[in-house]
Amino acid sequence: MVRVFIPRDAAALSVGADEVAATFANCIAQRKLDVELVRTGSRGAFFLEPLVEVEVGGKRVGYGPVHASDVPALLDAGVLEGGAHDLALGEVEKLPFFAKQERLTFARCGVIDPFDLSAYGQSGGLAGLRAAQKLKPEEVVQAVTESGLRGRGGAGFPAGIKWKTVLEASGDKKYICCNADEGDSGTFADRMLMEGDPFALLEGMAIAAHAVGASEGLVYIRSEYPHAIAAMNEAVRIWQDAKASPNFTIEIRRGAGAYICGEETSMLESLEGKRGQVRAKPPIPALEGLHGEPTVVNNVLTLAAVPWIVANGAKAYQDFGMGKSRGTQPFQLGGNVKQGGLVEKAFGLTLLELIEEFGGGTLSGRPVRAVQVGGPLGSYLGTDQLATPMDYEAMAGIDAMLGHGGVVVFDDTVDMARQAQFAMEFCAAESCGKCTPCRIGSTRGAEVIGRIREGQDVEANLALVRDLCEVMEGGSLCAMGDLTPQPVLSAINQFPEDFQAGGRA
Amino acid sequence: MTAKPAEISVDVEANIAAICARYGNRSDALIEILHDVQETGGHITRDAIVGIAAALNISRADVFGTLSFYDDFRTEPVAAGMVKLCRAEACQSVGADALAARCDANGIAHETVYCLGNCALGPAAMVDGRLIGRANEEKLASAVRHAKAEG
Numbered sequence: 001m002v003r004v005f006i007p008r009d010a011a012a013l014s015v016g017a018d019e020v021a022a023t024f025a026n027c028i029a030q031r032k033l034d035v036e037l038v039r040t041g042s043r044g045a046f047f048l049e050p051l052v053e054v055e056v057g058g059k060r061v062g063y064g065p066v067h068a069s070d071v072p073a074l075l076d077a078g079v080l081e082g083g084a085h086d087l088a089l090g091e092v093e094k095l096p097f098f099a100k101q102e103r104l105t106f107a108r109c110g111v112i113d114p115f116d117l118s119a120y121g122q123s124g125g126l127a128g129l130r131a132a133q134k135l136k137p138e139e140v141v142q143a144v145t146e147s148g149l150r151g152r153g154g155a156g157f158p159a160g161i162k163w164k165t166v167l168e169a170s171g172d173k174k175y176i177c178c179n180a181d182e183g184d185s186g187t188f189a190d191r192m193l194m195e196g197d198p199f200a201l202l203e204g205m206a207i208a209a210h211a212v213g214a215s216e217g218l219v220y221i222r223s224e225y226p227h228a229i230a231a232m233n234e235a236v237r238i239w240q241d242a243k244a245s246p247n248f249t250i251e252i253r254r255g256a257g258a259y260i261c262g263e264e265t266s267m268l269e270s271l272e273g274k275r276g277q278v279r280a281k282p283p284i285p286a287l288e289g290l291h292g293e294p295t296v297v298n299n300v301l302t303l304a305a306v307p308w309i310v311a312n313g314a315k316a317y318q319d320f321g322m323g324k325s326r327g328t329q330p331f332q333l334g335g336n337v338k339q340g341g342l343v344e345k346a347f348g349l350t351l352l353e354l355i356e357e358f359g360g361g362t363l364s365g366r367p368v369r370a371v372q373v374g375g376p377l378g379s380y381l382g383t384d385q386l387a388t389p390m391d392y393e394a395m396a397g398i399d400a401m402l403g404h405g406g407v408v409v410f411d412d413t414v415d416m417a418r419q420a421q422f423a424m425e426f427c428a429a430e431s432c433g434k435c436t437p438c439r440i441g442s443t444r445g446a447e448v449i450g451r452i453r454e455g456q457d458v459e460a461n462l463a464l465v466r467d468l469c470e471v472m473e474g475g476s477l478c479a480m481g482d483l484t485p486q487p488v489l490s491a492i493n494q495f496p497e498d499f500q501a502g503g504r505a
Numbered sequence: 506m507t508a509k510p511a512e513i514s515v516d517v518e519a520n521i522a523a524i525c526a527r528y529g530n531r532s533d534a535l536i537e538i539l540h541d542v543q544e545t546g547g548h549i550t551r552d553a554i555v556g557i558a559a560a561l562n563i564s565r566a567d568v569f570g571t572l573s574f575y576d577d578f579r580t581e582p583v584a585a586g587m588v589k590l591c592r593a594e595a596c597q598s599v600g601a602d603a604l605a606a607r608c609d610a611n612g613i614a615h616e617t618v619y620c621l622g623n624c625a626l627g628p629a630a631m632v633d634g635r636l637i638g639r640a641n642e643e644k645l646a647s648a649v650r651h652a653k654a655e656g
């Protein structure tokens with residue numbers, strides 16, 4: 001029996017993976033072939049999707065991107081024995097895009113059937129949870145602290161310190177809330193992991209629960225991710241049926257189209273059935289979180305990194321990375337790039353390496369002009385800044401941020417004044433409305449940049465935008481209002497020519 | 506709002522009560538409940554709001570306050586085959602705005618969403634829960650036809 005692997009990750013589906021799988025199934029039936037079709041997540045080389053893999057002599061050989069109409073010819077060419085064809089890619093893990101990666105968190109994603117708990121166990125899964133269960137809670141917290149793991153949701157707060165606070169807090173009940181709101185444009189790693197290796201997230205949550213003494217877990221997934229929601233519901237059902245973490249229950253909750261609900265206190269409000277209005281801190285969620293009880297709020301990638309850390313030791317994780325950014329980061333390469341996708345790599349590689357070596361330059365073939373890193377609240381960088389290593393501190397050093405690891409590439413047709421205006425419009429549309437500078441300042445900001453784009457009183461209006469940014473930075477309760485000036489000011493500072501009269505508008 | 510025959514209202518009430526009961530009538534599950542109600546009825550009616558408030562033992566203002574905060578929830582029906590078109594940065598970089606303009610020109614109804622998690626295969630869109638990568642007018646028009654045919 002030959003095994004053929006076809007992804008059902010949403011991105012792969014978006015370019016026809018289901019049609020390819022259906023055609024394969026038809027041909028297999030017609031030709032009476034002895035083939036098992038396995039649906040997997042995606043490995044994240046989206047430029048190769050739909051990527052079909054065949055197991056030949058214990059190795060996975062790839063073909064892609066495959067169109068449904070290619071399937072009969074592929075079978076004629078003997079792909080089941082790894083036969084030659086124009087779409088043949090050779091051994092998938094040897095492709096330069098994958099060979100240069102360091103996959104710890106995403107080791108299984110795109111490789112195994114995401115709902116096969118025994119395949120999960122056979123490929124290293126559950127080792128972390130078993131090891132954790134033999135340790136005292138404080139020893140698990142210690143290991144996570146020593147690994148240097150920092151929150152992957154954006155702020156980079158040390159996970160171990162947060163867990164210690166929750167462990168030491170007293171409460172009737174404690175919660176693990178996984179933040180799967182992934183609202184940042186240019187990011188999709190949480191989605192991929194939930195669809196491709198959901199048990200890794202559940203295992204990470206179960207380890208966190210053991211470490212802090214939590215009995216209940218919730219995963220808050222944005223409604224824009226119906227495939228991930230379905231995958232997580234299925235995975236939770238299998239996990240709970242197998243009693244994989246008997247004293248810890250997990251529930252999947254949907255968001256409802258509000259970017260601000262990715263901010264942790266807004267998410268907690270939403271999980272309580274309320275408007276997603278940001279809470280003032282203190283109290284911090286670690287002490288008074290969901291329903292006022294001690295709560296760990298961590299991003300999907302933070303929690304999914306934990307099983308590997310506990311299974312392989314804090315030191316092994318520490319060995320990856322640079323400075324105060326330890327371990328690996330799943331970088332997400334998107335926008336105008338030829339080879340977009342997921343690149344998991346130790347902190348410290350440069351944007352240039354990411355965009356040129358992994359990304360292969362722009363999709364349009366035109367020169368790169370600007371790169372936005374860290375989502376809609378992240379700075380726009382110019383080509384002279386692309387040699388900066390991707391590490392929390394180095395990025396902060398150039399007034400930028402890594403955020404959730406999204407890297408969006410723009411070619412030389414981009415109008416940076418328009419991008420700055422969009423940053424303000426986005427803030428106006430997604431503000432929770434609590435603070436005047438964020439709610440009103442952003443609306444004003446978008447109008448003023450509109451006037452600049454029309455060439456009206458450019459100098460005076462630029463000064464007005466800078467003033468507005470200062471007010472937003474000083475008078476906002478959360479990073480939405482506080483950081484929107486980053487994309488705006490970086491666009492003005494790095495690309496001043498686009499704001500001058502007659503710019504690009 | 507148009508008046509509805511009483512018997513439909515009774516049905517709505519029973520349906521709402523059943524949905525709320527699935528969540529143990531817990532008010533913290535309000536967003537899940539609103540999603541489920543909207544999935545069955547296409548939008549959230551005034552009757553539904555009354556029913557939810559009663560089942561969860563909270564005020565109608567609480568229910569309305571929550572639903573009005575979230576872009577997903579609608580109090581008016583929408584036509585089948587509405588395209589959710591991603592207008593966020595990664596899709597902007599590969600022509601999402603131009604695609605939106607061409608949709609307008611070709612009578613393809615669309616609404617804005619910010620990021621569908623398909624940023625390496627933009628422009629991205631979603632029709633009826635189906636994700637579309639490297640979207641163009643042809644792909645969108647065909648997805649809309651498909652969605653309308655399925656009702």
Ligand SMILES: Cc1cc2nc3c(=O)[nH]c(=O)nc-3n(C[C@H](O)[C@H](O)[C@H](O)COP(=O)(O)O)c2cc1C
Binds near residue numbers: 479
């Ligand atoms: C406007 C805004 C949006 C955010 N969106 C997300 C998000 O989508 N996902 C996420 O994990 N964190 C998001 N965060 C960060 C969270 O507030 C919080 O820091 C994070 O979930 C903590 O988990 P971590 O320490 O594992 O990163 C957002 C913050 C702000 C201010």
Ligand code: SF4
Binds near residue numbers: 436
């Ligand atoms: S800064 Fe904006 S989003 Fe954040 S709390 Fe204030 S109004 Fe809400």
Ligand code: FES
Binds near residue numbers: 185186187619623627
């Ligand atoms: S920015 Fe459009 S799908 Fe992410």
